[in-house]
Each structure stands twice: as C-alpha cells, then as structure tokens.
Amino acid sequence: MRELAKKRLSENLKQSVKYLTLVFNDFFILALIFLFGALMFWYAQAMKTMPSNLWFYRPLVGFILWVPLLAGHLVTLIKEADMQFLFTQDEQMDQYLKPMKHYSLVLPFILEILLAGIVFPFATIKAEINIFSYILLVATMLLIKVTELDIEKNNLYLGKKASFSIVSLGALLAALISAYYSYIGIVIGVLGILLVPNFQLTFGKRMDKTMLFDWRYAAESEKARKDRVYSIFSMFTDVAEKQVAIKRRKYLDFLLPKSIAKENPNLFLYRRSLLRNPEYLNLLVRMTVFAILVSWLVQDWRWALGLSCLVIFLTVYQLLPMATEFDRNFMYRVYPIERQNRGKDLVKVLTIGLFIQWLLISICWLIVLPINVSLFEAMAILLGFTLIVVATYLPNRVKKMNQKNFGIR
Template structure:
C-alpha cells in the first residue's frame, strides 16, 4: 500500500503542477498582484476609520475563519478500479491514508495562515484581540482541520453512525470561535486537540465502504477540474449539461438560426461557460463593493470583461467535432456572425451587471455613471473589433 500511495502522490504532483503552471501564468500573476495591491490599499485606508470593539466583530472574525476552514478537501487519490482490485485491502487502508493527511493539509494551512495574516491588523487594532490570542486561534484552526480529515476517513467505513456532516462541523466551529474569541482562545485549542485525539478512539466498522470513498474522491476531483477549466482545457473533466429554467427568459426566439439556437443554449446550460459568465460577473460586483472607488472598479471591470470574453470564444468549437452537426443542413458560412451575436448578448449582460454594481457601491454616483458609459464603449470595441478577428482565427485552426 505504501508503494501505491507514493506512486499516486507523484503522479498527482505532476498533474497539479502541470495545471498550476497554466493557471498561474504571467498574465494572471500580474492581475493578482494588481488586485491584491488594490485590496490592500483600500484596506489600509479604511481600517483607520472603523470604530473599535463593536459587538459584531467577534462573530465576523469567526465567520471569516470558518469559511476559510471549509476550503480544502481530504485527498484520498482513490480510483474507480480500486473497488475491484483493492477490495480485499480493508485492513491496510489506515496505512494507505497515513501520508495523505500531511498532503491534504498543505492548502488549508496556507489559506489559514494567509487569511489570519490579513486579519491581523483588524483583529488587533479594532477587535481588541491580542497577538497571542491570534496565534492560539490559528493553532486551533489547524487542529480542527486535521480533526475534519480524520472524521472524513472514519466515515468511509461501514459504521453504525455517520461520524461526519460538513454543515454540522462548520456550525460547531463557528459557534466555538464566536464564544472563545472574546473569552479564552485556549479553550478552543483544548476542545479541538481533544477532538483530534478522541476521533482515533471512535468505534470503526470492519468493512471499508469503497463506493462512498471513491464517490467522495471523484467529487473532489470534479471541483478541482471545474476550477482549472476556468483557465485551460481539462481533458478528463466530466461535463454535465442541464437545463436551467430560470435562465430561459434570456433565450431569444426571434430571427433564430440553427447556430444561434445551439450557441445560446450551450452558453446558458453548459456549466463550463455558464459558470464562467456568472462567476466573473459576481467577482466584479464583489470588487466594486470592496473597493468603493469608481476608478479602481472601472479598471478591474474592464479586465474582467476582457478575460471573460477571451475564455468564452472557444464556445464556437463545442459542436465542431460532432458528426451530426455537419450532417444536418446547417449553414457554415454564417457561424462566425452567429457566434459573435450570441457572445455580444452575453457580454452586454455582464457589462450591465458590472455597471449596476459600479454605480450602486461607488460614493461618487455621477462619476461612476460616466465610468459605466466608458466601460460600455470599451465593451463595444472588444465586441466589434477584437471579437470578429479572434473568431475567424479560431475557426481557421480547427482540423477535422
């Protein structure tokens, strides 16, 4: 079992490094630096104006830390074939999971330390929390995360009771953090360490539930693939296309062509493109609310619009390798214009959402309105100058 897990960890490391180098390219790194700098500038300017020791500061800090704690799933690296070829290794699964705890803790540890570092100025100067209390909370959060992973592994067995429930785990941590932040942070540490130790002594079933464990790992990998698919193609990603009735009002029924019919429904029902459009719009609105400065929000909104359009253009290749698409009497000469027409509608909807957030959350409404008009001009330049060239280049590269 040690050899199996070592080989899988090596293969997983190579796979993750391959995708991470594609995600964190030079362009995205520059965008992150720009965004992080803008956020830190806003944070440093506004923290001085906030009042001290308000009653909701402790629940707010507890909520932020609890959300941070919810990121990062246990990495088991189990495969569907293990149900058949390792089904008689139930007694050795404890040995298999041992090196995976430290591997699974890498991302949660980085997030907990990063978020705690960002909260440090607010917690010490406005919430009245000492530096020692902050350190003990970080230690307790790490112990809580390890406890979560141990509970997840326990739940993979055929037990009389289900030991792990995500929402219950999150709720308990939120309540404990809210109480102990303002009273005694060592109490939170003591509880988490006691839970960490006691989990090992919980009764465990003799049989390992391979179906449940493999399903959990496949869901984890799907979440990871969904993140990577926002930046690059993921060949092994499973796409589940489903109708979203609440978006049907966006479907146009006038002057339809076969291509616009297909492209519209792919944009609204394929999670790869639908989620991209929704997430980027919400991300830009969140930035407007955070920054509350029309200049920064306009610049970042323009960047979001460009990145969204750039990643939506491959929508045109969804049906290119579908045999029935070429067998049916569908006009191929107009597909460039049809794709551009569908993407133009989608991008104008995104511009509208971003502009509403820009005007609503900016203190200077008039200037924000002019900024929204400037953002519209920028969007039109992208849609009618940049987009046709990119679509033509896209279809020229297609090989059958």
C-alpha cells in the first residue's frame, strides 16, 4: 500500500507541476514580482510610521499565521475504483495514508514559514512579541496543522466525523490566544508537542484495529478536494480533469423566455448553460464584483473605467469556451441541430449577460464613486466598449473556434 501511495503521489506531483508551470508563466511571474515588490515597499514604509503595540496587533499576528492553515487538506488520492479494487485493504490504509499526510504537510508548512518570515518584523517590533514566543507560536501553528490532518485522517474511517470548520475555528482561537498571551502560547505549544504524537497513537491504534475505512466518504472528499484545486488552476488555464457540478438555480428561470416558439436549439442550450454552469455564471459574478471592488478602491472614474473595460474584456475572453462546449456531448452531434449560426446565438446570449454586467457596474459606480458629469460619460464609454467587444471581438473569436472544430464558416 505504501508503494501504491508513493506511485500515486509521484503522478500527482507531475500533474501539479504541469499545471503550475502553466499558471506561473513568464507574464504572471513578472506581475507577481511587481506586486510583491509593491507590497513589501508599502510594508516597509508603513513600519516606519505605524504606532507600536496597539491592542489588536497580537491577535492580528495570530490571525495572519492561522490563514496558511486553511491551505492543504489531506491529500488521499483515493479514486472511485478503489471502492472496488482496494475494498479488502482497510487494515492497510494507515500505511497508505502515512506518506499522504507527509505530502499534505508540505504546502501549508511552506506557506506558514514564508508568511512567518514576512510578518516577523511587525510581530517583534510593532506587536512586541519576543522572538522565542514568536518561534513557539509558529511551531504551534505547524503542530495544529499536523493535528488537523490527523483529524481529517480519522474522519476517513467509519464512525463519528469531526467537522473541519469547528476544528479550524478551534485552531483560530488557539492562534489568537497564543499570540495575545505569550505564556499561554508556550503552554499551547508544549501541549501541542505532547498531545499530537499522543493523538496519533490513540487514534492510530483505533484506525488500525477497530475501524472500517469509509471508502465512499474518502472517494467523495478526495474528489471535492481535487475539484477545489482544479478550480484554482482553471482560473488561469484549461483543466481537462475538471468536472463541473451543474446547479439548477430555479430563481434565475425568469431570465429564460417563457415560450420556446422563438428559440432555436443553440440559443436554448447557451442560455441554460450560462445560468446553470457554475464555471460561467460564477465567472460573470466574480468579475463583476471584482470590477466594483476595484472601482471603489481607486475612487477615481478614469481608473475605474480603464479597469472595468479590462474586466469586461477578460470576462468575454474567459467565456469563449462556451462556443464549443456542447461538441463533446454525443447527443448534440446526433440531433439535427444546425451549427452554422451557433456563433451568432452565443453572441446574442453573451450580449445579455454582458449588458447586465455593465448595468451592475454602472449602478455601483453611482453608489461608490463621486457623482459628476464625468462619471456618466464613463458609463457611456463603458457601454460603448462592451458593445464593441460584443460586436467585433466576440463573433470573430467564436467564428475561429468553430472553424477550428468543425470547419464551420
């Protein structure tokens, strides 16, 4: 089982490296360097001016050090087929999960240590936590992560399961208290050091000897974990393995035509896909919220206009895969559905979606930005830009995608 775990981990690492290379491409790295540089510059400047030892500094340090614990759930790489083919291996699963746990610790440990390094000047100078207590606080956080993974591992066996949100909230509370009262931090740290191995021993024994492995739960949890990882990758690149869980969203049915008399199959499908496929609707919502948030932060109509234009263009760019999404459906190819004009149908559907996006951004501008004539001009320009993207860029790209897939002109 240990060998199987190692083989799967190596395959998983290869796959992750493949996607990470795509995500962290040259442009993205460059953008990150600039962003990180700007953030560090701001941090250095702020350190010079901010007052020392305010009451919330220590809990803030605790909170910041708790955040990396949210990353990195237990990687199990359990597959659905394991329910059939490893069904008799319950007692060996602890051996299988050992290397999995070590692997799962890598990401949160790296993030925790990295963040601890960045926060160090603030924690020791402004929050006045002594160095020894700070190191102990970081060590406590790392031990809490180990304990969290042990709880997740324990949950993989049949029986009562601990809620991860409660465990996580407990960790937050421990982080806040340890940061605020250094001596309690020492107690928690020491308790952690004593309890974690003990926890492993106590529960480890139970796992091996008295508990049955919960195959279905393990397969579903791993699928959910993978979906979360793929969702992050898919924000930057195409992820072939990503499976989409469609949401019914009945409350949005008012956006669909009441009668099908004026519909055609492509329009009919695209409308429902935009409303029910989380990939598309969530993207539209996310980008709209992002545009509103950025506009509020910059507090200047010129910047808000420029950034909102960029957001609208990126929304269209990321919605382009809709053009060929049904080509993978066997029945779409069997049904007598004309594909000649489907590009126009997609443009019709996205025009409505983007118009709603423009409307929401404009309404929020009226709330968050200073109202003057320029703001109304910016709204008109944003509408004009949206229409130009919809009338020129979108049809052109859709046409190219259809030509590539089916030779449709």
